[in-house]
Amino acid sequence: MELSLIRSLMDKDFYDEHRGSRCPDRLFSKDVRKIKQAIDSAMEKYSRTVIPAEIEALFMSNNPTMTSAQKGAYSSLFRQINNEQPMGSDIAQEVLSKLFQQVIGEDVAQLGFDYVNGDKTTLEPLRILLEQYGDDFTPNLKIDWDDMDMDTLLAMNDLEARWTFNIPTLTRKVEGVNAGHLIEIGARPNTGKTSFHASLIAGPNGFASQGAKCVILCNEEASHRVGARYLTAASGMTLQEVKKNPSKAWEAYSKVKPNINIKDVTGRDMSWVESVCKSVKPDIVVLDMGDKFSKAGGYSRPDEALKANAIYARQIAKQHNCAIFYMSQLSADAEGKVVLNQAMMEGSRTGKAAEADLMLLIAKNPSVQGQDEDSAERHLNIVKNKLSGWHGVVRCELDYKTARYTV
Secondary structure (H helix, E strand, C coil): CHHHHHHHHCCHHHHHHHCHHHCCHHHCCHHHHHHHHHHHHHHHHHCCCCCHHHHHHHHHHHCCCCCHHHHHHHHHHHHHHHHCCCCCHHHHHHHHHHHHHHHHHHHHHHHHHHHHCCCCCCCHHHHHHHHHHHHHHCCCCCCCCCCCCHHHHHHHHHHHHCEECCCHHHHCCCCEECCCCEEEEEECCCCCHHHHHHHHHHCCCCCCCCCCCEEEEECCCCHHHHHHHHHHHHHCCCHHHHHHCHHHHHHHHCCCHHHEEEEECCCCCHHHHHHHHHHHCCCEEEEECHHHHCCCCCCCCHHHHHHHHHHHHHHHHHHCCCEEEEEEEECHHHCCCCCCCHHHECCCCCCCHHHCCEEEEEEECCCCCCCCCCCCEEEEEEEEECCCCCCEEEEEEEECCCCEEEC
16 A cells, blocks of 8 residues: 555645645655655656656666665565555545544554653643644645536436326426435335325336336335235226236236335344445335334434434435335424425424425325225425425325325
8 A cells, every 4th residue: 555655646746735744754664765865856857757667777876875675675675666546536545544643643642651651741832733733634635626517517417307297296296316315204004104205116117117117115014015005006906906807917027126226124224234235236215114223322312313214215216226215203293284394393393303305195085984984185295305396285085005196
């Protein structure tokens, strides 16, 4: 690693950004340190990018008293440097910064040791040390800004709805989603959360039929029960009808099944989700339930853990180019209501909401005494929308037996 850094320091622009206290000689081993000093001399004298052969020539001419063995050892070292590829500027900057902080850490530790053992009677040397280096604890960065011309901006924003919703009343307000989006879906128990994502993915003109590779990770309902919802959503048949005519159901389901992957992942955390995204490279990921992927350890309050979990989910969506549907429960405050708001999100009233590009909360009509079946009407509350900006309620119906949301 240090030889790659030495090669990087031969570039004048990189050297100028890291000269002096940012790149002290003692970052390097004894022999490499002398080569670094030769680079310092060359930069001061010639002020340009140099190559290993030039530094070797200068080094040998400035050290005429070396023995043949020493010259041979250094010639071997220069050959290794010549064969090294310079680190990318961003990587080299980070490595130098970490090495620098390690060296300063050693100095701080030594001062602390001397103070504890009575060799130092004041912490003034520590203050001087920290003042001396100041902002040098953080690396200089070369940033390639995301400067885009108008055509590029327009083209990229045209992709904001690569995967369109198949519920017409919803599509008119929010066309769909794209890679990098975090969509938080909330509802009370038995409202139709699982049916919602089954309908969006496996239903007519759903994400799967649009060509999206979909991964559904379940840690609440068993995967075979979730799979049954997808089967009925794809076929438009109830489970009883499927049992009577399985070939018809399979004919419909087989058209979208290659793009649907369901897995029971009870006990897994968000780092495992990231591994799945890295390996499978999905377009759409459903986390049902999203909160159950969080780890409470290290957080003083549950809402902090849930916020961190949502932040992690958003990072995964952006870094692995997928849209993530994060399914959540709503608190008892939402019971019996059809107009919902962000504060009704269970466990984290603001933390999770802050990360969402789209937050959609599902409500059903209050139960009526003496009525055997719940109303099929569903109210989709768009309470946060960075995709189209529209907020409000759209209405549709849920056929619970086929897990299809329709108008």
